[in-house]
Amino acid sequence: MAPKERYKKYLTNKSFIWSSVLGLFLLVFSLFINYWSGVYATVKQSNSVTDIILSNIPIYNVANIFVYGILAVIIFVFFLILFKPRTVPFVVKSSAVFILVRAIFISLTHIGLYPDIIAADVDILKGITSGGDLFFSGHAGFPFLMALIFWRDKILRYFFIFISVALGVVALLGHYHYTIDVLSAYFITFGVYHICLKFFKKDYSIFLNGI
Numbered sequence: 162m163a164p165k166e167r168y169k170k171y172l173t174n175k176s177f178i179w180s181s182v183l184g185l186f187l188l189v190f191s192l193f194i195n196y197w198s199g200v201y202a203t204v205k206q207s208n209s210v211t212d213i214i215l216s217n218i219p220i221y222n223v224a225n226i227f228v229y230g231i232l233a234v235i236i237f238v239f240f241l242i243l244f245k246p247r248t249v250p251f252v253v254k255s256s257a258v259f260i261l262v263r264a265i266f267i268s269l270t271h272i273g274l275y276p277d278i279i280a281a282d283v284d285i286l287k288g289i290t291s292g293g294d295l296f297f298s299g300h301a302g303f304p305f306l307m308a309l310i311f312w313r314d315k316i317l318r319y320f321f322i323f324i325s326v327a328l329g330v331v332a333l334l335g336h337y338h339y340t341i342d343v344l345s346a347y348f349i350t351f352g353v354y355h356i357c358l359k360f361f362k363k364d365y366s367i368f369l370n371g372i
Contacts, residue, residue, distance in 0.1 A: 167246060168246060170371075170372060171246045171247065171372065174372055177250065177367065177372060180250040180363075180364055180367075181249050181250050181253065183250075183254075184249065184250050184253035184254040184257065184364075185253060187253075187254055187257035187258075187261075188253055188254075188256060188257040188260070190257070190261075191256075191257040191258070191260035191261040191264065192260060194260075194261060194264045195260050195261070195263065195264040195267070195294075198264040198265070198267040198268040198294065199264075199267055199290070199292075199293060199294035201267075201268055201293075202267045202268060202270070202271050202293035202294055202295075203292045203293030203294070204293070205271040205293070206271045206272065206273045206274070206292070206293040207271055207272060207273055208272075208273050209272065209273045209274060209275050209276050210272055210339070212275065212339050212340050212341075213340060214333055214340040215275050215333065215336050215339065215340065218333070218334070220277050220278075220334070220335065220336045221334040221335060222335070223331050223334050223335040224285045224286060224335060225285065226328075226331050227286070227289075227300065227328070227331050227332065227335055227337055228285055228286065228289050230300070230324075230327075230328050230331065231289070231299070231300050231303070231328060232289075234303065234304055234307075234324055234328075235303075238252065238256075238307055241317075247367050247368060247371045247372070248310075248368050250361070250364040250367065250368075251310070251357070251361055251364040251365050251367070251368040252307075252310060252368075254357065254361050254364060255306060255310060255353070255354065255357040255361070256303070256306070258353055258356060258357055258360075259299075259302065259303065259306050259350065259353050260299075262349065262353050263297060263299055263302070263349075266296050266297055266349070267293070267294045267295075267296065270295065270296040271293060272295060272296070272339070273293070274292055274293075274295070274337075275336040275337075275339065277336060278335075278336060278337070286337070290337070295338055295339060295342050296339075296341070296342050296345070297342050297343075297345045297346040297349050298329060298332055298338045298342040298343045298345075298346040299346075300328040300329065300331070300332050300338070301325050301326075301328060301329035301332065301343045301346040301347065302325075302346035302347070302349065302350040303325075303350075304321045304322075304324040304325035304328065305321065305322065305325040305346065305347055305350045305351075306350050306353065306354060307321040308320075308321035308322045308325060309350070309351065309354040310354070310368075313369075325347075329343040329346070
C-alpha cells in the first residue's frame, strides 16, 4: 500500500485518531511527571555509594555518545512509527507508561551521582538528566522496550538490543549510572511491556495487523 493510501486509511478512522491523541496526552503527562520527579530526586539526593563495576573501571569521557546516542534512538523511533502509522498508538502509549514507571522509581530513590564525573561532561548532560534521576537507566531501558515491541522484526529486534546494551555500557563507562540502574532496567522494562500488552490489547492488535 502506498504511503498516501496508508495514511488516508488511518487518518479517517476516528477510533485510531482518538487512541493516538490519547497516547500523545499520556506521553506529555508522563514527561511532565518525569521532569518533576528528577528535580525532586536531585534536591533530595544523598551520598554516593560504592559499586562493583564503577569502583573497578576508569572513567571515560563518553558524554557525547551518552547524550546524542539516546536522542538518535528517539528520532529513529519517531520516523519509524511515522513510516508505519499502525504502530503509533501502541508505541506512544508504551513509551508513556515506561516514562511514568521510571518517574515513580526516580522519586523513590535518591542516591547521589558517582563522585568522579568528568567536569567537562556537566554542561552537555544538562537537559537530558537532572543529576538525581538514576534508577533505573532509560538509556538501557527505552531501546530494550522498542526491541520487545518490534520483536517480530528480526532486524529491528537485534538493532534495538544492540543499542540498548551499547548505551548501557556507555552509561557505566562514563559513570553516569550505577550498575544496578542498568541491569534492573531490563527486568523493569520487561514488566512494563507486559503491562502494556494487557492494558492496550486493541492497540497491540492494530500494531500487528492494522485496521
